[in-house]
Amino acid sequence: MASSIQLRPVAQPPALVDGFARRFYYLRLSLTDVCNFRCSYCLPSGYRPDGRRDFLCRDELRRVAGAFVAAGTTKIRLTGGEPSMRRDLTAIIADLKALDGLQTLVLTTNGYRLQQKAREWRAAGLDALNLSIDSLDPRQFALITGQDRLKEIMAGLEAAWDAGFSQIKINTVLLKGLNAHELGLFLRWVQQTPVQLRFIELMQTGAQDDYFARHHLRGEGLRQQLLASGWQLKPRQADAGPAQVYLHPDYLGEVGLILPYADGFCQSCNRLRVSALGQLHLCLFGDGGIDLRDLLQSDADQTALQQRIQAALQHKVLGHRLHSGNAGVRQHLASIGG
Numbered sequence: 001m002a003s004s005i006q007l008r009p010v011a012q013p014p015a016l017v018d019g020f021a022r023r024f025y026y027l028r029l030s031l032t033d034v035c036n037f038r039c040s041y042c043l044p045s046g047y048r049p050d051g052r053r054d055f056l057c058r059d060e061l062r063r064v065a066g067a068f069v070a071a072g073t074t075k076i077r078l079t080g081g082e083p084s085m086r087r088d089l090t091a092i093i094a095d096l097k098a099l100d101g102l103q104t105l106v107l108t109t110n111g112y113r114l115q116q117k118a119r120e121w122r123a124a125g126l127d128a129l130n131l132s133i134d135s136l137d138p139r140q141f142a143l144i145t146g147q148d149r150l151k152e153i154m155a156g157l158e159a160a161w162d163a164g165f166s167q168i169k170i171n172t173v174l175l176k177g178l179n180a181h182e183l184g185l186f187l188r189w190v191q192q193t194p195v196q197l198r199f200i201e202l203m204q205t206g207a208q209d210d211y212f213a214r215h216h217l218r219g220e221g222l223r224q225q226l227l228a229s230g231w232q233l234k235p236r237q238a239d240a241g242p243a244q245v246y247l248h249p250d251y252l253g254e255v256g257l258i259l260p261y262a263d264g265f266c267q268s269c270n271r272l273r274v275s276a277l278g279q280l281h282l283c284l285f286g287d288g289g290i291d292l293r294d295l296l297q298s299d300a301d302q303t304a305l306q307q308r309i310q311a312a313l314q315h316k317v318l319g320h321r322l323h324s325g326n327a328g329v330r331q332h333l334a335s336i337g338g
């Protein structure tokens, strides 16, 4: 006699899918709004505390990251402000690395404390890091970032290699009149250096209309230049960031292009953001956040947290409105981690 096996339904967390059938594998988690640099395109007057420094604590970070990972997120990027300003960064890395199901834990940093901390972060479980370097010329670097620290940041890069970070990406915001003339220098560096150097097209935020008019440079010209000199596009992974990556047989390193104004840039959007104050942001240039903090106080709220995130996702729009000069509520990217 055939026996029938009764299958009990297993409670599944809601998958993170929006109204355009896009799946969200990648969480950008901001640890702090504070930054010690004064990048001219981001915080030209430096970080100004606005009284809200009650950033998510370790338990809250673990809970929010845990809810995303249990719903299918495979990659988390720690960002800020400057994430290395958090004294408990190493402990946060270890907490999140222990989440079952998380495949990749990565960090974006200006390089402050990298020289001293690379080994410790690596031992705690950090898989890779992105390092911002806007110029290879010490004087221009100081002019753009407000910090005369290029030598120290380069020593940090060496320390990161020594600590075993093999996949290091360098972020360079392309700036007319400030670093665009260094293109040849950057490419010669990539020829001999095993990094992925990403040129990022400047994005217009609410705080910098004049700056944008003076320094914005379309990245498309650079893309055409790369294609004409034998660079080839590399296939993209499901949890990859927004860069198009190019390879060349004569170069040890790779070149990435982040072109937020290009057609179709947002169609493959696969990422969500949580700010250092616990607000879910559906888009880098959206209109406001959805507060999650009340559901980060107890492990018992994980299901409710996932349901709130999934419900919010139904309001995610197709893309940004930067082409019409609308950056939503975003005054600068330090308030959400880029």
Ligand SMILES: Nc1nc2c(ncn2[C@@H]2O[C@H](COP(=O)(O)OP(=O)(O)OP(=O)(O)O)[C@@H](O)[C@H]2O)c(=O)[nH]1
Binding pocket: 077, 079, 108, 130, 169, 171, 200, 203, 239, 240, 241, 242, 243, 258, 260, 269, 271, 284, 333, 337, 338
């Ligand atoms: N417009 C837009 N820009 C983004 C988005 N995600 C990242 N960026 C920008 O891309 C630049 C590099 O960001 P990173 O923090 O290094 O991370 P990433 O390139 O997304 O990450 P990986 O490719 O995973 O290494 C920053 O200037 C970000 O603001 C996005 O969703 N939309």
Ligand SMILES: C[S@@+](CC[C@H](N)C(=O)[O-])C[C@H]1O[C@@H](n2cnc3c(N)ncnc32)[C@H](O)[C@@H]1O
Binding pocket: 035, 041, 042, 079, 080, 081, 082, 083, 108, 109, 110, 130, 131, 132, 171, 172, 173, 200, 201, 202, 203, 204, 205, 332, 333, 334, 337, 338
């Ligand atoms: C907001 S920062 C946060 C992490 C860290 N402080 C750093 O600078 O790497 C993340 C990235 O955003 C980039 N960024 C900031 N403002 C930008 C803008 N207006 N347009 C394009 N990229 C920007 C920075 O160059 C950096 O690579």
Ligand code: SF4
Binding pocket: 035, 036, 037, 038, 039, 042, 043, 080, 081, 082, 110, 132, 333, 334
């Ligand atoms: S880009 Fe990063 S390092 Fe520069 S001011 Fe913004 S948050 Fe700070």
Ligand code: SF4
Binding pocket: 242, 265, 266, 269, 270, 271, 282, 283, 284, 285, 317, 318, 319, 320
């Ligand atoms: S601008 Fe908004 S929709 Fe476009 S890729 Fe970035 S987060 Fe996604």
